[in-house]
Amino acid sequence: MRNDNDFITLTESGMLALWKQVMHLEPVVPGCSIERGDGIDLDAWLLTHIQQWYANLLATAPIEWVPVENVIADVVLTADDQGVVTAMVPPQCVRPVEWRLAGWRHSVSRFISADDPRTSIQHNALTRGGACNPAIVDAGDHLLLFSAMPGVAPVLERALCVVRPADGTYRLHRAALATIPTWHNTIAQL
Numbered sequence: 001m002r003n004d005n006d007f008i009t010l011t012e013s014g015m016l017a018l019w020k021q022v023m024h025l026e027p028v029v030p031g032c033s034i035e036r037g038d039g040i041d042l043d044a045w046l047l048t049h050i051q052q053w054y055a056n057l058l059a060t061a062p063i064e065w066v067p068v069e070n071v072i073a074d075v076v077l078t079a080d081d082q083g084v085v086t087a088m089v090p091p092q093c094v095r096p097v098e099w100r101l102a103g104w105r106h107s108v109s110r111f112i113s114a115d116d117p118r119t120s121i122q123h124n125a126l127t128r129g130g131a132c133n134p135a136i137v138d139a140g141d142h143l144l145l146f147s148a149m150p151g152v153a154p155v156l157e158r159a160l161c162v163v164r165p166a167d168g169t170y171r172l173h174r175a176a177l178a179t180i181p182t183w184h185n186t187i188a189q190l
Contacts (some may be wrong), residue, residue, distance in 0.1 A: 058094040065173040072159040085145040085154045093161035102155035104134045111138040
């Protein structure tokens with residue numbers, strides 16, 4: 001069960017301060033100051049790694065650790081004459097979580113990648129998914145939903161996706177913070 005009380009939202013400066021603390025770069029010792037003219041811009045370097053870490057978190061972390069929203073209002077659906085539905089995924093979506101068309105007996109939460117061999121069976125009217133056994137192919141910027149009733153306008157009932165917050169903040173479960181040192185160690189080895 002998802003507990004939104006364990007979620008935090010940080011601005012870029014808040015995330016930067018957190019990373020400095022986790023990486024033992026702060027707090028600084030009062031009364032001690034060292035300056036170099038040939039060093040790197042530590043904040044810029046850290047921000048690059050923070051962005052990479054967060055993008056990886058959104059793409060791979062457990063659903064309970066990342067922001068998930070129903071983006072149904074932002075999805076554009078089109079259907080061909082055989083009932084194959086194309087859903088244009090809104091730009092804030094990182095990955096689909098659970099989708100359902102009206103008329104399907106259940107939602108789909110396991111998505112087939114476009115290069116998976118199982119994708120080919122979805123293009124045959126006799127073997128493709130339908131109301132009893134729906135299937136969805138994730139093609140990146142759009143999803144192919146197999147399938148709807150031919151000749152009937154498809155209606156989306158659910159479109160849950162992991163999303164990147166539109167305001168540029170970092171929204172995540174507190175448990176995900178434990179992955180920062182591991183990510184930092186991976187970077188240090190590069």
